[in-house]
Amino acid sequence: MSAIKIHGLTKRFGKTFALNGVDLSVPQGSIYGFIGPNGAGKSTTIRILLGLLKKNDGQVKLLGSDPWRDAVELHKRLAYVPSDVQLWDNMTGGEVIDFLGRLRGSYSKERRAQFIERFDLDPAKKCKTYSKGNRQKVALISAFVSDVELLVLDEPTTGLDPLMEGVFQRCVKEAKDAGKTVFLSSHILSEVEAVCDQIGVIRAGKMIEEGSMEELKALIHQQEPPTLEALFLNYYKRDAERGA
Amino acid sequence: MKRYFHGTLSLMRLYLRQNRIFTLVWLLLPGVWVAINTVSSLVLFPTQEALEEMGVSLIDPLTEAMHGPLLDISIAGFVTWRTKVFLVLLGGIFSIVYMIRHTRQAEEQGKRELLSANVIGSLATLAAALVNMVLINAFAAVLAVFAMIALGLGFVGTLAHCLGFFGASCVLGILAGVVAQFFVSATAARGMSFGLLGLLFGLHILWNVSGGQNLLAFLNPLEWPLLIHPFAGEQFRLLLIPLALGATLVALSLWLMARRDVGAGLVPQRTGRAFAKPGLRDLSALAWRTQRGLFLAWSCFYAIFSFALGCASYLMVSAVSSAEALTGLIERLGGVDRAFLSLMLYIFGILISVYVMMSAGILRREEAAKGETLLSMPVRREKLVLSHMVYIFGGSAAIMLMSGLCVGLGAVIGTEDKSALVRLFLEMAGMVPAIWAIGGVALLLFGALPKWMTGISYGLLTLFVLMEIFWEQQQIPEVLYALSPFSWITPLKAIRPTAAPLVLCVATIILTGTGIALFRRRDAAL
Numbered sequence: 001m002s003a004i005k006i007h008g009l010t011k012r013f014g015k016t017f018a019l020n021g022v023d024l025s026v027p028q029g030s031i032y033g034f035i036g037p038n039g040a041g042k043s044t045t046i047r048i049l050l051g052l053l054k055k056n057d058g059q060v061k062l063l064g065s066d067p068w069r070d071a072v073e074l075h076k077r078l079a080y081v082p083s084d085v086q087l088w089d090n091m092t093g094g095e096v097i098d099f100l101g102r103l104r105g106s107y108s109k110e111r112r113a114q115f116i117e118r119f120d121l122d123p124a125k126k127c128k129t130y131s132k133g134n135r136q137k138v139a140l141i142s143a144f145v146s147d148v149e150l151l152v153l154d155e156p157t158t159g160l161d162p163l164m165e166g167v168f169q170r171c172v173k174e175a176k177d178a179g180k181t182v183f184l185s186s187h188i189l190s191e192v193e194a195v196c197d198q199i200g201v202i203r204a205g206k207m208i209e210e211g212s213m214e215e216l217k218a219l220i221h222q223q224e225p226p227t228l229e230a231l232f233l234n235y236y237k238r239d240a241e242r243g244a
Numbered sequence: 245m246k247r248y249f250h251g252t253l254s255l256m257r258l259y260l261r262q263n264r265i266f267t268l269v270w271l272l273l274p275g276v277w278v279a280i281n282t283v284s285s286l287v288l289f290p291t292q293e294a295l296e297e298m299g300v301s302l303i304d305p306l307t308e309a310m311h312g313p314l315l316d317i318s319i320a321g322f323v324t325w326r327t328k329v330f331l332v333l334l335g336g337i338f339s340i341v342y343m344i345r346h347t348r349q350a351e352e353q354g355k356r357e358l359l360s361a362n363v364i365g366s367l368a369t370l371a372a373a374l375v376n377m378v379l380i381n382a383f384a385a386v387l388a389v390f391a392m393i394a395l396g397l398g399f400v401g402t403l404a405h406c407l408g409f410f411g412a413s414c415v416l417g418i419l420a421g422v423v424a425q426f427f428v429s430a431t432a433a434r435g436m437s438f439g440l441l442g443l444l445f446g447l448h449i450l451w452n453v454s455g456g457q458n459l460l461a462f463l464n465p466l467e468w469p470l471l472i473h474p475f476a477g478e479q480f481r482l483l484l485i486p487l488a489l490g491a492t493l494v495a496l497s498l499w500l501m502a503r504r505d506v507g508a509g510l511v512p513q514r515t516g517r518a519f520a521k522p523g524l525r526d527l528s529a530l531a532w533r534t535q536r537g538l539f540l541a542w543s544c545f546y547a548i549f550s551f552a553l554g555c556a557s558y559l560m561v562s563a564v565s566s567a568e569a570l571t572g573l574i575e576r577l578g579g580v581d582r583a584f585l586s587l588m589l590y591i592f593g594i595l596i597s598v599y600v601m602m603s604a605g606i607l608r609r610e611e612a613a614k615g616e617t618l619l620s621m622p623v624r625r626e627k628l629v630l631s632h633m634v635y636i637f638g639g640s641a642a643i644m645l646m647s648g649l650c651v652g653l654g655a656v657i658g659t660e661d662k663s664a665l666v667r668l669f670l671e672m673a674g675m676v677p678a679i680w681a682i683g684g685v686a687l688l689l690f691g692a693l694p695k696w697m698t699g700i701s702y703g704l705l706t707l708f709v710l711m712e713i714f715w716e717q718q719q720i721p722e723v724l725y726a727l728s729p730f731s732w733i734t735p736l737k738a739i740r741p742t743a744a745p746l747v748l749c750v751a752t753i754i755l756t757g758t759g760i761a762l763f764r765r766r767d768a769a770l
Contacts, residue, residue, distance in 0.1 A: 047616075047768070047770075050616075050619070050620045051619070052615065052616065052619055052620070052767070052768040052770070053767045053768065054765075054766075054767055071619075072622050072623065072624055073622070075620055075621055075622040075623075076622040078620075080616070080617075080620040082616040082617060082620075085617070086613040086614055086616075086617070087614070087617075088530075088533065088534065088614070089429060090533065090537075091516070091520075091533060092515070092516035092517060092518065094516075094517065094518040094519055094520065095516070095517065095519070095520040095524060098519060098520035098524065099520055099524050099525070099529075099530065100617070100621065102520075102524070102525040102526075103525070103526065103527075103621045103622070103623065104621055104622060105622065123518040123519075124515040124516055124517065124518040125515055125516070126514075126515070126516055128428065128429070139617070152620075
């Protein structure tokens, strides 16, 4: 059973193709790492999954429904953290977490206190005064506090310090243990290697690799040095050569 | 010096490369405006007799309230008299927007941090914005000088006129540079600057109405183009006032900036509540949080000015005896005091459309900045629009009704005419549908062309106001004028169609409905 199933997805902005036939499937209960260079189409794919953008072609199923048509119903079952979190300047972090929790409709006071503590956030500060990392924390806490089936995270750890990165990875694993599916778009390959069990690689609007971490492990061992990073640098290089 | 101002020239070039259309309009508009007025005056008053006639008819309190006394009965005298207030307001608004954009707004967006980390003096960002603002105003003034001389107006008077509005625009921009040091948010700094401009404008009208000399007037930039007496024995010494005032304010803004941290204001930030109030649970509560500042500021501003206007209207009644001309218009509007108040209410009403635009602008910014967060929540898109429509339509109506009430109360106190309250209230209420139609236009653009919404909607508003002016001078046909929502409520028409409110409301519903439908179907414009 797939939490997300995409086939032949295309999206044009004017004449340029942002997505040119993306295929991917995310098994339910997995942590899916969505990797690709800047401008590859990660955020566009995610925005289509959230019903923010309308696809031009292809099939998209999110938790069994159409993300554009059934957006409102689907959004009760997922939580999203954007890559560039913008908050309301005249509200505090605590107010934003409470407000978003109430809007989503699934939210508990105990979990709120627990996650604010773990991420070491001062909820009484105005959002205007938060650094990028702290704004990111507000969005992450709001997502983890919610009682949903799917977490969609778009480069959620840019701006977090290494300590918080560790907290984040533990939170993602706990979410999986609780039966949630996590769709994690990231640049940070060590993070992906540490938490993900499924991986998809996108480049220039197309998927160039998809599979389980186990399958990739075999490929990684052929690399020099044997890391995920070396494997992907190789992918991009090969792809660039083919393009040239 | 190097520590403070290093890199100012590079920053000036950088700023000039940005917002080029904005700068172009700012440069050309004063010259174009003066040229249009000169040409139309030449057409309207071909002979000296026609001018003399007009000079007599202009001793009416309505026009004097806006423009002050006419100093010289000639084409040049008429053009300078007619254009000066608009030119100062125009230059002032552009200068304020420019200064806030390159000071507080750049700081809010983190641009100043990026620049200051480079090899840039600590005051260079402010200095570059100030110098550019003065330079652009100077070029605009030079173009206006060329336009006026090319149309055959005398050089010395032209120079005085253009220096007058140049000095006033610069000082208003410099004032915004000072205000920007106090507030952490660009919106607050811009609001405060426009508030000050509004206050100066209010004083300008009040002094014109009460007449007589006033020493304080020498400190109000809106008075300078009159006090410099273009084409009527120019008083170039007056320019020492803007020079001294400008220099003092520049020094003050640089001194304030040197004393504070990047991103900080002079008013310290406080912490807030760690838990949201129970009421903050849906989009309408959020809309209140984002819209209330604008709504409350406009409400206070309008309440105070409307009341003052109503109170001052008795001055008009006492001026009746001196106004012999204009009888046609005055009879149509039901007496001098009524005529004055009707026209002022009409201007007040038109100005509310700026509130409507700003309120719709907040909805657009919510989508652009927080759309990813908000639209990934289980909320319908139309609910988001509806939560802001409360302020775009309800808020504007509330401000107008309150304004009508305050003018009425002021008039009752000033003139002891008890019937004024209901009459003025109903008059203001009658204008609400036209302002709503403006809101409808803004929402249609929100649905159709979100990224262009702000530019086009303000452009249309300017067009409607220009159509008003051209129609008054009988230079555009009735049919064209009817496209402007204001044409349906103008008190200058002898007969207004009784169906006007209905037509405007239907137009508003169609525009808004189309806007929402398009928003539901389009990509989120992030």
